[in-house]
Amino acid sequence: MTSATSDNESKASYTDPVYREALARFRELLSEARASGEPEPTAMTLATAAADGRISARIVLLKAVDERGFVFYTNYESAKAEQLTAHANAALCILWKMLHDVVQVRVEGAVEKIAAAESDTYFASRQRDSQIGAWASRQSQTLRNRTDLEARIAEFEQRFAGGDVPRPPHWGGYRLRPDMIELWFGQRARLHERLRYERVGGAWGKRLLQP
Template sequence: MNISAIRKDYSIKSLDISDVKLDPIAQFNAWFDEAINAEVLEVNAMTVSTLGLDGTPNARILLLKGIDTGFVFFTNYKSEKGQELEMNKTAALTFFWPELERQVRVRGKVEKVFEEESDAYFFSRPTGSQIGAWVSPQSQEIASRDYLSIKQIAVEKEFAEKDMVRPPHWGGYRLMASTIEFWQGRPSRLHDRIRYELQGDSWVIARLAP
């Protein structure tokens, strides 16, 4: 297979400054709704990029679970990403919706959500996912799959005898954007890129070269 020969030309839509909303969160919500209507696979999947403890970039796919004043996601606070966010409270998110030939890039500071928010989302999850949050020492080395199976049985037994509670090491983050870029694929790799940049209390909108 000649990997360098793999390419796709984009031609579905265009994007101009005159087309976008003044607020990037409103613009994101509009695009997100379009992605839902287009039945994009895993529409809320996003790449979360952090700065590794060794100073190198680190990235993984997570699911967006809320959008209000910022972008909300949940994880184990003791995981690799949790440790990285504890040391460097900034991150980047990347959404890719190939069915619409669109990409959204978000950068900003990250803060933990209120415990009440973490509780509300935790108890909205299926019981199996709640148990999984107790079972997995996320990102740590384990001897085998059996470790998880044995611990799962123990946790299921424990919470069969008492009410479920949220693990103290599990909860949410909210990324407060300082930069959001909307990318629309166009023919001949001359893509449309519209960037929102927070300057003071106002968003400044600009077109970028592809």
């Protein structure tokens, strides 16, 4: 299958009514989680795989979600970015402990960099100290001591003093384009309700899973 064919199938899936239902339910749950007092409702575990198959996981923040997928931001020279270059598929897991009897959302799919213009727009919305930090941090590299990092922060504060801070070329967003979304609702006796939406052969379907 050509990449153009794959892209066309992915775009067609955006309008699939089952997929749109999955996204609508996710958005409803996210809205409820924000209103519930959940400390960090957009926090999600991102799992990636290195070229040798070794798995890594860490917490990132969900910054956007639409029919194209789930967006997060990071340093393009970080360990996670290196793994996404080697293996452009990933999994997300979101846990809302204060929602109902605990709700978990699992998402899997291919990952791609978002357009530079999208990254520029989001970067411009960040607080200035976070913008400076994106320039100063050589994410995932060895840090000899904290003083070195503070010196780099001071360097970039001086460099951009009196003006806007542009987005570093090594920093931006990724979008996970889902082919699976599972909604997990906690139930008594661990007999949890699991509803899985998944794309198979270009079409989306849904089914219940055993707890």
